[in-house]
Amino acid sequence: xxxxxxxxxxxxxxxxxxxxxxxxxxxxxxxxxxxxxxxxxxxxxxxxxxxxxxxxxxxxxxxxxxxxxxxxxxxxxxxxxxxxxxxxxxxxxxxxxxxxxxxxxxxxxxxxxxxxxxxxxxxxxxxxxxxxxxxxxxxxxxxxxxxxxxxxxxxxxxxxx
Amino acid sequence: xxxxxxxxxxxxxxxxxxxxxxxxxxxxxxxxxxxxxxxxxxxxxxxxxxxxxxxxxxxxxxxxxxxxxxxxxxxxxxxxxxxxxxxxxxxxxxxxxxxxxxxxxxxxxxxxxxxxxxxxxxxxxxxxxxxxxxxxxxxxxxxxxxxxxxxxxxxxxxxxxxxxxxxxxxxxxxxxxxxxxxxxxxxxxxxxxxxxxxxxxxxxxxxxxxxxxxxxxxxxxxxxxxxxxxxxxxxxxxxxxxxxxxxxxxxxxxxxxxxxxxxxxxxxxxxxxxxxxxxxxxxxxxxxxxxxxxxxxxxxxxxxxxxxxxxxxxxxxxxxxxxxxxxxxxxxxxxxxxxxxxxxxxxxxxxxxxxxxxxxxxxxxxxxxxxxxxxxxxxxxxxxxxxxxxxxxxxxxxxxxxxxxxxxxxxxxxxxxxxxxxxxxxxxxxxxxxxxxxxxxxxxxxxxxxxxxxxxxxxxxxxxxxxxxxxxxxxxxxxxxxxxxxxxxxxxxxxxxxxxxxxxxxxxxxxxxxxxxxxxxxxxxxxxxxxxxxxxxxxxxxxxxxxxxxxxxxxxxxxxxxxxxxxxxxxxxxxxxxxxxxxxxxxxxxxxxxxxxxxxxxxxxxxxxxxxxxxxxxxxxxxxxxxxxxxxxxxxxxxxxxxxxxxxxxxxxxxxxxxxxxxxxxxxxxxxxxxxxxxxxxxxxxxxxxxxxxxxxxxxxxxxxxxxxxxxxxxxxxxxxxxxxxxxxxxxxxxxxxxxxxxxxxxxxxxxxxxxxxxxxxxxxxxxxxxxxxxxxxxxxxxxxxxxxxxx
Numbered sequence: 001x002x003x004x005x006x007x008x009x010x011x012x013x014x015x016x017x018x019x020x021x022x023x024x025x026x027x028x029x030x031x032x033x034x035x036x037x038x039x040x041x042x043x044x045x046x047x048x049x050x051x052x053x054x055x056x057x058x059x060x061x062x063x064x065x066x067x068x069x070x071x072x073x074x075x076x077x078x079x080x081x082x083x084x085x086x087x088x089x090x091x092x093x094x095x096x097x098x099x100x101x102x103x104x105x106x107x108x109x110x111x112x113x114x115x116x117x118x119x120x121x122x123x124x125x126x127x128x129x130x131x132x133x134x135x136x137x138x139x140x141x142x143x144x145x146x147x148x149x150x151x152x153x154x155x156x157x158x159x160x161x
Numbered sequence: 162x163x164x165x166x167x168x169x170x171x172x173x174x175x176x177x178x179x180x181x182x183x184x185x186x187x188x189x190x191x192x193x194x195x196x197x198x199x200x201x202x203x204x205x206x207x208x209x210x211x212x213x214x215x216x217x218x219x220x221x222x223x224x225x226x227x228x229x230x231x232x233x234x235x236x237x238x239x240x241x242x243x244x245x246x247x248x249x250x251x252x253x254x255x256x257x258x259x260x261x262x263x264x265x266x267x268x269x270x271x272x273x274x275x276x277x278x279x280x281x282x283x284x285x286x287x288x289x290x291x292x293x294x295x296x297x298x299x300x301x302x303x304x305x306x307x308x309x310x311x312x313x314x315x316x317x318x319x320x321x322x323x324x325x326x327x328x329x330x331x332x333x334x335x336x337x338x339x340x341x342x343x344x345x346x347x348x349x350x351x352x353x354x355x356x357x358x359x360x361x362x363x364x365x366x367x368x369x370x371x372x373x374x375x376x377x378x379x380x381x382x383x384x385x386x387x388x389x390x391x392x393x394x395x396x397x398x399x400x401x402x403x404x405x406x407x408x409x410x411x412x413x414x415x416x417x418x419x420x421x422x423x424x425x426x427x428x429x430x431x432x433x434x435x436x437x438x439x440x441x442x443x444x445x446x447x448x449x450x451x452x453x454x455x456x457x458x459x460x461x462x463x464x465x466x467x468x469x470x471x472x473x474x475x476x477x478x479x480x481x482x483x484x485x486x487x488x489x490x491x492x493x494x495x496x497x498x499x500x501x502x503x504x505x506x507x508x509x510x511x512x513x514x515x516x517x518x519x520x521x522x523x524x525x526x527x528x529x530x531x532x533x534x535x536x537x538x539x540x541x542x543x544x545x546x547x548x549x550x551x552x553x554x555x556x557x558x559x560x561x562x563x564x565x566x567x568x569x570x571x572x573x574x575x576x577x578x579x580x581x582x583x584x585x586x587x588x589x590x591x592x593x594x595x596x597x598x599x600x601x602x603x604x605x606x607x608x609x610x611x612x613x614x615x616x617x618x619x620x621x622x623x624x625x626x627x628x629x630x631x632x633x634x635x636x637x638x639x640x641x642x643x644x645x646x647x648x649x650x651x652x653x654x655x656x657x658x659x660x661x662x663x664x665x666x667x668x669x670x671x672x673x674x675x676x677x678x679x680x681x682x683x684x685x686x687x688x689x690x691x692x693x694x695x696x697x698x699x700x701x702x703x704x705x706x707x708x709x710x711x712x713x714x715x716x717x718x719x720x721x722x723x724x725x726x727x728x729x730x731x732x733x734x735x736x737x738x739x740x741x742x743x744x745x746x747x748x749x750x751x752x753x754x755x756x757x758x759x760x761x762x763x764x765x766x767x768x769x770x771x772x773x774x775x776x777x778x779x780x781x782x783x784x785x786x787x788x789x790x791x792x793x794x795x796x797x798x799x800x801x802x803x804x805x806x807x808x809x810x811x812x813x814x815x816x817x818x819x820x821x822x823x824x825x826x827x828x829x830x831x832x833x834x835x836x837x838x839x840x841x842x843x844x845x846x847x848x849x850x851x852x853x854x855x856x857x858x859x860x861x862x863x864x865x866x867x868x869x870x871x872x873x874x875x876x877x878x879x880x881x882x883x884x885x886x887x888x889x890x891x892x893x894x895x896x897x898x899x900x901x902x903x904x905x906x907x908x909x910x911x912x913x914x915x916x917x918x919x920x921x922x923x924x925x926x927x928x929x930x931x932x933x934x935x936x937x938x939x940x941x942x943x944x945x946x947x948x949x950x951x952x953x
Contacts, residue, residue: 035183139849
């Protein structure tokens, strides 16, 4: 067992992990932060996306021991200080950007990383950036809409072509 | 002005708050004191005889608490098929036992033949790997291809079933001769051979189950990823483990999508319960994605020959189909209903066709069980029909829009008794077709095609007009059709003393937003704020015995039960009001949340009535019970019949064969719409899955029965870049005539109507590009298939 320490959602945490313990397992089982979901174990579905030092990573493919000392942000750290939904989260609710909710944490974390890089993405920018996040419920329509709306764009007339 | 609350408003979903903040609670999110972990040992061959399983080494490994094999379950029941189907000759289907763990033989890759329980998941996994090493399985030739399975009687998935056929079903058998005669007499006959590709549902939350047992009370609890906790309880308790139902609670908490795959009871659920009892500790299991690929019930997998007899000007005279339907290695719970009564009964579509006959042979193979997946049988029927109609148009030089218009039922023909057993209550198929034509700007297509051509792309347009039978139920009807269960639903409305309300429903929400929509309906009917109503679902110890969510049934069936329970609350409220206001019950009216005495200003609010019900001072107890809580069960008189017209436009790259869906228009008739935002979302998701089926998704087993598409690196799930924005309209509404809300159901429409629209568009594009030799391309219409068709 190895001791790891990191900051998660602004709070210093530490724990004992095996060498093979994944960051997703450490967050879920070690810290009880079950908002980060595991949908595939192969870095494909993106339900497990969290931010490590500001960068989006798939936490099911990172060893907990490898993020020693890093600043980690999860879906639990995305709300405003008063507990209300952040702008991006609120946009997902306003535009029905989620159904079963399972892919949602990863989707929100990826979209937040996109908006940090590109504050006014086009439809194609959003679709391309979210290529590593699979949703089976929404057909992506309202996810794309949610992300574009969160960036301040008018999405009322969006349809194909 | 659109409504901002109640029925018809796009109320934002209350469940989103927890999902967007990481506070949803899915099965794998629960941690329990003393919990243990289960890992299954699964067959790595498609077909084999279990010679020996030596548990000694695995049992001695660190942390291992128990090992189970098929021996442990040989004396308990099997997981049953829910529908008994008879063959054309009247003999009942062949129904092999589906054990908790494979015993004697393994029958598909992923078939679990042992399970290890250990203190931690890692320990259980290590020991399961050891156990696999110490098991001897003699590999037998795999039966993968359906035609070969039927042809070779010597090689059997189940030793007692000689030709691997479960049943050979004719619908309607008595009409066969008349249909044959009509086909023979038809001036023109079109024939198409089609594959409805096998799909893997891929709900994003993998299946998971936690078993608990209290030795002090004998109570079991199963927390599981289910679309229907009561159905699961019935199956696992009464059929498999023999636990009295009152000693088993089944909880389906937040569930991350189902699409059919979480309707069914699976062996893992029985195993964690049995193991929890043996150990006296909670036992948990969560599938890895590879286990989901190998063991979740797959969908579709039909091979069909369809013939259509018609006049030279496109009037449909007769339809005849022959289908081989794969059921996989075992009969999953709905697997025998899906290719029969959810498929054959839809084979006349929205058209007036005098003669229809459907033949389906279901075949056992050494592959994962196949069962209902979003649409379930209805997409297969719709695809066959809509493809063959387009082919008819091509052969006869007719316009696909005009031909459909000519054959569609007209509004004056309802109620319409179809030749395949359904009674359509209402519809206006011309209206949805007109709407779709307008939405898609069909008149402007040539201009768009010219623009595409200028960019080096072939543009095509495809249409499908479709109907579905939803809201499954009617127990009377499904009973005649072979169902072994009733398909009603139930709801309890509990008005609390302070006037807020808990509604316990049999439906289960795993993405559909029931907590929001059901509350809108109750709030509107009682004239109270939506925020005063909470919807409780998914826990058999709290909810009445309802049958869960699938078949676009939640609102049409459970929503009606809930509406009826609310009506009973109002009726009881009137009694209470009459007592409080010293009036006669017949003089009390209820409106806008107030009980009033007709012709006076005497009134009591809903809150006052609720409080009085629980503080029943001065009640005439012999005629008026305290309390305000009512339950209703509802079993509908008929299916509901949503319908619509979908138009797809694609661009095809002739050089690579790549197809892009560039526009998708949906004109749906769902009857009355309770929450437009949610209805649109359901259509988006269904169309997304339909485009996936049409262009991308395929399930490939090699000749030895190995699943080649067993991960997201091999099985192409539609991603954001693969699909367009969808244009959805639900303004053509012919309310259902037999439920009080007038609703029809919207969950499956997108997946039913879209695949033929996409494929018709691709074939149209190729013909416009001069590739007139291409008659058909099987789904998924992948770049290599399109390129090969162009160049073949």
